[in-house]
Amino acid sequence: MTEGTYPYGFGGVSVWCDQLIRGMPGYDFHLVCLVATQAEPVVWSLPDNVISMVKVPLWGTPPTGAAARRRGGLPLRLLRQLIETLLDSSADAQGRFGCALRELFEYSSRYGNLSAGLASDRAVRLLSEAWRERWAGSEQPAPTMHDAVTAMQLLDHCLRPLSYAPVRADIGHAVTNGLGLLPALTAKWQHGMPVLVTEHGVYLREQYLQNRRSPYRWPVKALYLGFMRHLCAVGYREAETITPGNVYNRRWEERLGADPSRIRTVYNGVDPANFPALTGEPEVPTISWVGRVDPIKDVETLLRAFCLVHREMPEARLRLFGSPPKGREPYLQRCRALATDLGIGEVATFEGRVENIRDAYDAGAIVVLSSVSEGFPYSLIEAMTCGRTCVATDVGGVTEAVGDTGLVVPPRSPVLMARACLTLLRDAGLRQRLGAAARARALEHFTVDEAINTFDEIYSFLGSGHPVPTAYVEPGADDQSGDKLPWETAG
Amino acid sequence: MSASTLPVQRPHRSHARGNDIGQPIMTAAQSEDSRPRDVEELCEQFTVVCESAVDALEISSALEFEGWSDQAVRKRYGVSDVFALADEMYRRVPRRPAEPEPLPDPWQVSKVRPALHGLLYGLPTVCFPAAAGLLAGPGVLSVLIVVLLTSWAMSQALAYLGYLRLGQADSVQAARLLRAGLAAGLLALALALAAAALVLPVRAPAVVFGMGLGAYMLGASVLMVLGAERLLLVVLAPGVLGAAMFLVLGRPPRLEHAAWGALAATPLLALGLAVARASRDAGRPRLGFGLGRGRHARTGLAPGQLLVAAELRGALPSAGFGLLAAGLLVFPVTTGTPGHAVANTGALLASLPLALSMGAAEWMLIWFRRRTQRLLRTTRELRTFATRARLALLAALLQYLAATLLLTAGVIVVAARTRLVHPHWAAAPQVAAYVALGGAMFLALLLQAFGSRIFPLVACAATLAFEVAYRGLGVSGQFVACTELLLVLLGYAALALGSAMRHAC
Numbered sequence A: 001m002t003e004g005t006y007p008y009g010f011g012g013v014s015v016w017c018d019q020l021i022r023g024m025p026g027y028d029f030h031l032v033c034l035v036a037t038q039a040e041p042v043v044w045s046l047p048d049n050v051i052s053m054v055k056v057p058l059w060g061t062p063p064t065g066a067a068a069r070r071r072g073g074l075p076l077r078l079l080r081q082l083i084e085t086l087l088d089s090s091a092d093a094q095g096r097f098g099c100a101l102r103e104l105f106e107y108s109s110r111y112g113n114l115s116a117g118l119a120s121d122r123a124v125r126l127l128s129e130a131w132r133e134r135w136a137g138s139e140q141p142a143p144t145m146h147d148a149v150t151a152m153q154l155l156d157h158c159l160r161p162l163s164y165a166p167v168r169a170d171i172g173h174a175v176t177n178g179l180g181l182l183p184a185l186t187a188k189w190q191h192g193m194p195v196l197v198t199e200h201g202v203y204l205r206e207q208y209l210q211n212r213r214s215p216y217r218w219p220v221k222a223l224y225l226g227f228m229r230h231l232c233a234v235g236y237r238e239a240e241t242i243t244p245g246n247v248y249n250r251r252w253e254e255r256l257g258a259d260p261s262r263i264r265t266v267y268n269g270v271d272p273a274n275f276p277a278l279t280g281e282p283e284v285p286t287i288s289w290v291g292r293v294d295p296i297k298d299v300e301t302l303l304r305a306f307c308l309v310h311r312e313m314p315e316a317r318l319r320l321f322g323s324p325p326k327g328r329e330p331y332l333q334r335c336r337a338l339a340t341d342l343g344i345g346e347v348a349t350f351e352g353r354v355e356n357i358r359d360a361y362d363a364g365a366i367v368v369l370s371s372v373s374e375g376f377p378y379s380l381i382e383a384m385t386c387g388r389t390c391v392a393t394d395v396g397g398v399t400e401a402v403g404d405t406g407l408v409v410p411p412r413s414p415v416l417m418a419r420a421c422l423t424l425l426r427d428a429g430l431r432q433r434l435g436a437a438a439r440a441r442a443l444e445h446f447t448v449d450e451a452i453n454t455f456d457e458i459y460s461f462l463g464s465g466h467p468v469p470t471a472y473v474e475p476g477a478d479d480q481s482g483d484k485l486p487w488e489t490a491g
Numbered sequence B: 001m002s003a004s005t006l007p008v009q010r011p012h013r014s015h016a017r018g019n020d021i022g023q024p025i026m027t028a029a030q031s032e033d034s035r036p037r038d039v040e041e042l043c044e045q046f047t048v049v050c051e052s053a054v055d056a057l058e059i060s061s062a063l064e065f066e067g068w069s070d071q072a073v074r075k076r077y078g079v080s081d082v083f084a085l086a087d088e089m090y091r092r093v094p095r096r097p098a099e100p101e102p103l104p105d106p107w108q109v110s111k112v113r114p115a116l117h118g119l120l121y122g123l124p125t126v127c128f129p130a131a132a133g134l135l136a137g138p139g140v141l142s143v144l145i146v147v148l149l150t151s152w153a154m155s156q157a158l159a160y161l162g163y164l165r166l167g168q169a170d171s172v173q174a175a176r177l178l179r180a181g182l183a184a185g186l187l188a189l190a191l192a193l194a195a196a197a198l199v200l201p202v203r204a205p206a207v208v209f210g211m212g213l214g215a216y217m218l219g220a221s222v223l224m225v226l227g228a229e230r231l232l233l234v235v236l237a238p239g240v241l242g243a244a245m246f247l248v249l250g251r252p253p254r255l256e257h258a259a260w261g262a263l264a265a266t267p268l269l270a271l272g273l274a275v276a277r278a279s280r281d282a283g284r285p286r287l288g289f290g291l292g293r294g295r296h297a298r299t300g301l302a303p304g305q306l307l308v309a310a311e312l313r314g315a316l317p318s319a320g321f322g323l324l325a326a327g328l329l330v331f332p333v334t335t336g337t338p339g340h341a342v343a344n345t346g347a348l349l350a351s352l353p354l355a356l357s358m359g360a361a362e363w364m365l366i367w368f369r370r371r372t373q374r375l376l377r378t379t380r381e382l383r384t385f386a387t388r389a390r391l392a393l394l395a396a397l398l399q400y401l402a403a404t405l406l407l408t409a410g411v412i413v414v415a416a417r418t419r420l421v422h423p424h425w426a427a428a429p430q431v432a433a434y435v436a437l438g439g440a441m442f443l444a445l446l447l448q449a450f451g452s453r454i455f456p457l458v459a460c461a462a463t464l465a466f467e468v469a470y471r472g473l474g475v476s477g478q479f480v481a482c483t484e485l486l487l488v489l490l491g492y493a494a495l496a497l498g499s500a501m502r503h504a505c
Helices: A013-023 A077-087 A091-111 A121-135 A143-156 A178-191 A203-213 A220-238 A249-257 A299-312 A330-342 A357-362 A377-386 A398-402 A412-426 A428-445 A448-464 A487-488 B039-045 B045-051 B056-065 B070-077 B082-092 B110-130 B140-167 B169-201 B206-223 B229-248 B253-282 B311-336 B340-377 B380-419 B427-447 B454-469 B475-496
Strands: A029-035 A050-057 A172-174 A193-197 A241-244 A286-289 A318-322 A346-348 A367-370 A389-394 A407-408
Touching: A013 A448, A013 B229, A013 B311, A029 A178, A077 A091, A077 A121, A077 A487, A077 B253, A091 A178, A091 A220, A091 A286, A091 B311, A121 A143, A121 A220, A121 A318, A121 B380, A143 A220, A143 A286, A143 A487, A172 A178, A178 A203, A178 A220, A193 A220, A193 A448, A203 A220, A203 A428, A241 A448, A241 B253, A249 A398, A249 B082, A286 A357, A299 A346, A299 B140, A318 A357, A318 A407, A346 B140, A357 A377, A357 B454, A367 A412, A377 A428, A389 A398, A389 A412, A389 B140, A389 B475, A398 A407, A398 B229, A407 A412, A407 B253, A412 A428, A448 B110, B039 B045, B039 B082, B039 B206, B045 B056, B045 B082, B056 B082, B082 B140, B082 B380, B110 B253, B110 B340, B140 B206, B169 B253, B206 B229, B206 B253, B229 B253, B311 B427, B311 B475, B340 B380, B340 B427, B380 B475, B427 B454, B427 B475
Parallel strands: A029 A050, A172 A193, A193 A241, A286 A318, A286 A367, A318 A346, A367 A389, A389 A407
Antiparallel strands: none
16 A cells, blocks of 8 residues: 555655565555545556556545435534544544544445545534634634635545545555555455555654645644544554664654554665675765755755865865756755855756666765655665765664764754765775775665565565564664764764 | 854754745754753744644654754753653643745636626627628528527537646646637537528528627637637627727618628637637647656546546536526527517627626626635634625625626617617516526526536526426516526525535635
């Protein structure tokens, strides 16, 4: 089960899905894909062992046309329970929310889709009454009819997956929590299918960040994020096994009530055959950066850091490989303008996409990652597999990936990033030593075979109904211990 | 190297609201020293985030996004982890969420455009008296009815499909569809006219005039959907100016052929410009959707496919409504006595003021939408909203009716002055019937705009059936039918548009 990624989008999660399916030819896969509308084009060619694909559009007309035509429509009791639990953040409410969700699914599988009941004046009235009770005497902005209508519409779209017939399979593997898990939950409720959740980033954390610039008023935002928080908690509780892409994510999962004994970290991996060790370095000291030109990658800090590097080492170059995603072109313009303002327009070059990603790593003596948010970035482990040492920001699973084979600096810190880059650029011996160590670390822990073997094992356990063993030493776990900050130990 | 050598490293605060997802709220992590010393200072830096946070987890995500890790906060503030720090901050800072920036008002359109639309519907009427010479002979009225029914139905369906595509943000496919639809419409028109000419004793000039009228309507619809109202003024200029001049000069017979030439220019221009404009838009290189291998990104169309069957079915109610509206408009004219003053007045009123009033209808529709959107944002109870929305509906209808009455009065005065008609009080019931019909059409358009397409269609069909069945009653039958239609649609609209969900957009 995917949400907005494979096979409709590019990016880390889609790469991972493709690797997993191709790496496990012994398994048949049914894809259930949450999409925005019916019309997105498939951008990956599907392997032969994908034997079916169901699209679940969250927008557009509701599924199967006919709305639930039961006398009286969606029971008031159920609507009230749903709304009441969403306005209550207690752990107890989380449990009741899970029950409401399951009842909604059962109602929908018997009588038809839920849209007519959720996006209705009845629901709007219930919500505005519940809000009024809670807002009595409060100084916060009181919710309006528009807020109630917007909130119920959002819920209607979010719960569309409940109105689709559950898929029949031995294991439900959701590659995200949240909405993407709903099809797995319905299959669990209907057929008793065991559920496995893989999280590359933390779904809920990303929801919070996305809604920081929410166009909705506070009451709607609170209801929506309350829904997401309950949903993710239900997801963690209902999943047999949770496989975060890094140890760092565990904190959030446990915080939301995931049983630690069900969590097993599985790192992303790359195919070493695609990334053989690089021989030699560019003639001028060059820093290479690979990624989408997107604010989340914080290219601006990188440019500022490079400005400092350039001041100390005028012959240094920065080469940036990658293009902005659709709609982020202004950010690229801003970055270019910043480079010009900093006086490094000539030496820091935006080179767009490269045909062979390996050339991008080859272009730099060191590879830098400046992101403010990451799961377990492919660019990092690819560079490591090539034998390049990295300077990377301490976000997500970066410290787990890099270990002691590169330098980790705090995000948004041009000074420390510049210092780390200079340290490496000035010391060829250190570069070589760390580069070799990086390759060794990647080959040991972060190969695609390693990841696939782990999932093969998890699938076998889940398929046979045995608990998945999770007690084993995780390679990144030792980096998290102690009070020393990563950039202090590494620098 | 020290921080003091940096050109652009001054830590600064900015508000989260103006921030993109990736931009720092503050640059705390830039150097160790600029990080807040205690939690109080940290709260101050995260004030905007904390005030609008829905829970402590939202603050946790913001802290992490700014580069704070468990180890960093443990070392700096002595708390166990980011979550504990966020809990503390959530407790300290009271909720005071900022209002989101108002979204642009989607109904902020120019007031000129609807008025221009009304003018564009109404102006061609001026051409009729000038073409009197062409329209002599038997069966002319039947030809005009055939043309009106065909072209209204086709153009309504065409507009529906065009706006559907434009709504999918696909101007290229919209233009292609409109170009193909224009050809289909012309073909349908030609077939309908040929059939009429076979069974009715009509003269060729009347058929040619009918074809021209229909072609103008189809071309004008295409130009309007493509947003080229100004071009339409160019289209209308020769026909309307020529006809007006001809009438003002007192219809001199020697200028009759010149006037007809001017009239002919208008449909030819309409078709030519519509095709040119649609071809220009259709030929534009595709922007975005760069991944669109195979099926089209938004519409799911195969390459070369113009529309899918479901969309064609969706256009049927629009075509049906166009057909019925044309029927309701012209049927009473056919029951009048030819040449009689009352029927003439009726015919004039059927076309000009009602066509002009469609501008007012469009305007009031936008007024109603903006009014109810404001109501949604200011009311807190469903009942209050429903009551006020119904009052707004009544106000919109009354304003439309007032505008239509004014237009009708204006047209009658001008027509009387130019001695085109001789108004008589006996025509008053028919005028009233047409004003009621206008109100009903306004309500039908309003309901359609709010997604209720079937009820107005059924109501209009029933009314037309009544008029046909009781045609013997004459004007009084028409008056009863139109008033009843108005009241039925008003009742239904009051019921349907009191729903808050219907106003969601």
